[in-house]
Amino acid sequence: MLRFVLAAVFLGSASAASLGVVYTEGGMVEGEHKSLGLLHSMDVFRGIPFAAQPGRFEKPQPHPGWDGVLKATKFQKRCLQLDFTQTSTMGSEDCLYLNIWIPQGTQVSTGLPVMIFIYGGGFLMGGSQGPNFLDNYLYDGTEIAHRGNVIVVTINYRVGTLGFLSTGDASGPGNYGLWDQHAAIAWVYRNIKAFGGDSSNISIFGESAGAASVNFQILTPHNKGLIRRAISQSGVALCPWAINRNPRAIAEQIAKKVACPTDEKLMSCLKMVDPVQLTLAGPVKLKGSPEDPVVFHLVLSPVVDGDFLPDDPANLFPNAANVDYIAGINNCDGHMFTGLDVPSINQPFHHTEPAVVKQLLTTFTKDKGEEAVTLGYQAYTSSWGDKPSQETIKRTVVDLETDYIFLVPTQTALYLHAKHAKMAQTYSYVFSMPSRMPGFPSWMGADHADDLQYIFGKPFTTPLAYLPRYRDVSKYMIAYWTNFAKTGNPNEGESSVPTQWPNFTSTNNLYLEINNKINTDSVKQRLRTRFVYYWDVTYMDLPTVNSTSPK
Structure with missing residues (x-):
């Protein structure tokens, strides 16, 4: 019995390794230490400022620091943004904070x-904390950090008008949210290093606009030497929603709403609103149609400003020549958008x-005219036969929006x-675990x-809500992602x-299909080649007949 007690005391003390107070450039910080069982624990720091409260439509500046020990135990407010009703706001202008799991x-x-x-x-x-139910936050880094033995950091950045409004000139260059990410x-x-990390081995990963942001961060010359690897989940800088090519029009539209002039005084007025x-x-706009899809209304987005993005993103890939890169999509990524454009x-x-397919193609290929619609319709309906089923038609509509919005870019x-x-490696994937949302086809x-619930290990933190197969896919994704962060090779x-990716x-x-049944047959080749060829070659080679296309 005595030996058992002594062993328990020894193991308890052995598992209690903790950073305690950490010295950072801004001052001392102290987080929370939580046990994960014998021999394993986690230090968590929530709400560390990485920059000062940003000036309106200005780049972030260094934080002035603080006296004493900063208690970093609570998530700070997200950056000011519309709430889910789109009629009110939440968050704060004082929002440039990050969180760390060690x-x-x-x-x-x-x-x-x-x-x-x-x-x-x-x-x-x-x-940076994501949506939550009580104390269960979507972007809690515990499972990734623990299972993969990596440090996880989540960051805030400005969004909406305050993060991405641009006049297209020096008075309001835009990209403030991207500068925030860079500052973090x-x-x-x-x-x-003070938190136990290797500054020479930093990976960035993100989803949707965060995935496009990841791509922007490895393309900009301002991050040279800072980032070793990157993962884009459902979004890249080439997506049609990722770059606003007519920012002045949006800036003037916003100015009129808040009673500001649209001339050279526009930005000075907006800064006082x-x-x-x-x-x-x-x-x-959250309600679309085939003639006016929702994706065309995601217009508060990055711009080619001559600074953070000195050129069109397609021309900046030499800047990422030494950054290992994973990029992929969910196989029905466009469904969320299609449901808003075509509720049926x-x-x-x-x-x-069937005419919906032609209507969407007419909208997406407006700059190329009727020939683009005809060739696209042939490509997307070639396997239909004489009497396509409703499932065939509906899946084709979702595939079309998935291709255009995510897959082809x-x-x-x-x-x-x-x-x-x-020296860098490139990896491609498709995530195909069927949606758990009730009511879907x-x-x-x-x-x-x-994919987010799996990469953040929710099947493990809320086991009663998931079947064993969901824990399998979560385990696989965390393994591939964290191996890649360590070595540049997900295997x-x-x-x-x-299986080997x-x-x-x-x-x-070559690409890997990721679900709960990964085996050697999950390695596949030439993802939707016919449709990639249509958009990247056939469509691009057609003459432009309408230069006022939405995108």
């Missing part, structure tokens, strides 16, 4: 790989007419990364954002994986 064993961890997560939300909404990455690079009114003035796809007793980004890569695959690291090249076009 796994601990019997000794304090040192030299760990670092994974920085950038949230999505259409550049309009989101926060640079802060981590300078300070993470109440921030809540500015946020409410941002254009948001989710209504089993409502027909979706992602494949193009992978080609460009592989083409310019020097039986043929549904993985909807937009369905090599501390975590075992169900080969790298993507412009000739082999």
Whole structure:
């Protein structure tokens, strides 16, 4: 009995390794230490400022620091944004904070790989902690950090009008949210060693607008030497919603709503307007149609400003030549958007007419005219036969929006990364775990954002809400993602994986299909080649007949 007691005391003390107070460039911080069982624990720091409260429509500035010990135990407010009703706001202008999760064993961890997560939300909404139910936050880094033995960081950045309004000139260059992300990455690079991290091994990963942001961050020259690896989940800089090519029109539209002039005094006036009114003035549309799809209204987004983005993103991939890169999509990524544009796809007793495919193509290819519609319709309906079923038609509509909004731009980004890569590796994937949302069609695959619950390990933190197969796919994703963060190869690291994921090249076009049944047959080739060819070659080679296309 005595030996048992002594062993328990020894093990208890052995598992109590903790950072305690950490010295950062701004001052001392103290987080929360929580046990994860014998020999394992986690240090969590919530709400560390990485920059000062930003000036309106200005780049972030260094934080002035603080006296004493900052208690970093609570998430800070997200950046000012519209709430879910779109009629009010939440958050604050004082929002440039980050959170850190550090796994601990019997000794304090040192030299760990670092994974920085950038949230999505259409550049309009989101926060470093994500949505939550009680104390269960979506972007809690505990499971990734613990299972993968990596440090996880989540960051805030400005969104909506305050983050991405641009006049298209020096008076309001835009991209403030991207500058916030850069400031957070640079802060981590300078300070993470004090938390047990390896500043030479920083990976960034993100979903949707966060995934496009990841791509922007490895394309900008301002991050040279800061980022070792990157993962884009459902979004790249080439997506049609990721760049606003006519920002002045949106700035003037917002100015009129808040009674500001649209001449050279526009920005000086906007800087004096109440921030809540500015946020409410941002254009948001959540009901679309085939003639006016929702994706065309995601217009508060990054711009080619000549500084953060000195050129069109497609021309900046040489800047990522030494950054290992994973990019992929969910196989029904476009479903969320299609449901807003064509509600009948989710209504089993409502027909979706074949003409919807032609209507969407007419909208998406407006700049190329009728020939683009004809060739596109042939490509998307070639397997229909004489009497296509409603399932066939509805799936085609979802596939079309998935291709246009996510899949084709992602494949193009992978080609460009592989083409310019020097020492870096490129990996492609499709996530296909069927959506768990009730009421969706039986043929549904993985909807937009369905992957987040798995990469953040929710099947483990809320086990009663998930079946064992969901824990399998979560385990696989965390293993691939954290191995990649450690070594640049998703197959090599501390975590075992169900099959080897080969790298993507412009000739082999290999990708991994990720679900709960990963095996050697999950490695596939040439993802939707016919449709990628239509958009990247056939469509692009057609003459432009209408230069006023929405995108």
